[in-house]
Amino acid sequence: xxxxxxxxxYTHKTYTDGAHPVxxxxxxxxxxxxxxxxxxxxKEWDAKNLRLRGRxxxxxxxxxMIASEFAKAEQAIFDLKAGKVTVSEALGNRxxxxxxxxxxxxxxVRLEKEFKSGYYDKIAAIRKQIPDxxxxxEDIDNKWFDRFIRRMGGDAVGNSNNTIxxxxxxxxxEILRYSSKGVTRExxxxxxxxxxxxKQKLSGEELALLEKxxxxxxxxxxxxxx
Numbered sequence: 387x388x389x390x391x392x393x394x395x396y397t398h399k400t401y402t403d404g405a406h407p408v409x410x411x412x413x414x415x416x417x418x419x420x421x422x423x424x425x426x427x428x429k430e431w432d433a434k435n436l437r438l439r440g441r442x443x444x445x446x447x448x449x450x451m452i453a454s455e456f457a458k459a460e461q462a463i464f465d466l467k468a469g470k471v472t473v474s475e476a477l478g479n480r481x482x483x484x485x486x487x488x489x490x491x492x493x494x495v496r497l498e499k500e501f502k503s504g505y506y507d508k509i510a511a512i513r514k515q516i517p518d519x520x521x522x523x524e525d526i527d528n529k530w531f532d533r534f535i536r537r538m539g540g541d542a543v544g545n546s547n548n549t550i551x552x553x554x555x556x557x558x559x560e561i562l563r564y565s566s567k568g569v570t571r572e573x574x575x576x577x578x579x580x581x582x583x584x585k586q587k588l589s590g591e592e593l594a595l596l597e598k599x600x601x602x603x604x605x606x607x608x609x610x611x612x
Contacts, residue, residue, distance in 0.1 A: 389414045389476070391463050393456050395431040396420070402498060403510065406431075407491065408452065410459055414466070414473055422491050423455055424448055424519065447517055455520060486526065487519030489564040509560075512553055515543055523565045528572040531557075535578055547580045554578065 389412070396409040405425045412419040430442045437452060438445045466476040484492075490513045497506040513519070515538070521530070531554065538545040538553060545553070554576060562569050588596075601608045 387415060387467060389463050389466050391456070391459050393423075393436050393452070395426070395428065395433065397428065401425065401494065401510070402503075402506065410455060412459070412463070412477060414476070419477055421485075422487050422519075423452055424487070425513075443514075444517075451518065451520070484523050484564050485519060486516065486521050486523050486560075487513075489523045489560050490519065492564060493560060505556075508556060512556060523561055524567055526557075526561060526565075526573070527570070528576050531573065531576040535576075547578050548583070551578050551580050 392409075392411040392413070394409055394411065396407045399407055401407075405427050407422045408424045408426060408431070410421040410423055412421075424438075426438055426442060430439050432439050436456070437449045442448070462471065462476040465471045466473065490509060493509055494506060494513075497503075497509065516534070517537075534557075535550055535554070537543060538550045539547070558569055558573060558576075561573065596611055599611050601611060
């Protein structure tokens with residue numbers, strides 16, 4: 387059996403923000419299986435050392451994840467050649483299992499094809515803020531969301547509760563679309579307290595002052611006053 391593993395920046399695929407996927411590529415008896423670990427732009431990738439350059443945000447954490455996943459994949463290939471594991475086991479028993487990173491990738495492709503740029507940007511932003519994308523999407527539970535909420539509200543991200551609630555809703559949509567078991571009752575129950583936005587309005591006195599405000603007819607502010 388011929389089997390090898392390769393880690394590289396897959397420049398044949400380009401996202402709308404100019405980034406490319408960092409691919410873990412298995413080649414087993416001529417059959418190629420690709421796995422997306424993260425994404426970055428060409429200038430941010432160190433092809434010699436197979437890692438993100440230091441100026442990239444969260445580079446240390448992402449490089450640690452990349453190195454860990456590559457090491458596990460490399461060991462799996464060694465075990466496969468030695469006959470200790472099957473091809474399915476070497477690939478992590480992936481089969482139809484979709485990781486959170488896979489789901490994000492599929493969703494971004496779908497949104498790009500449907501020209502939904504607003505949702506595309508929101509999904510892309512959340513993807514960058516989640517440290518570990520290798521978790522199978524079916525393994526995401528309420529405890530995972532608890533950690534997600536703490537991270538989004540912490541100093542690293544600093545989102546308001548209202549923003550976090552919107553992100554929870556988007557992630558639930560990802561699970562519903564790409565998990566074979568759908569959204570569990572526990573995940574449906576995940577929520578966070580939000581504050582009601584108070585809209586600032588003019589008082590009666592302020593409106594009266596605007597009515598009395600004299601401006602020359604040629605003044606552009608007259609339209610604003612009216």
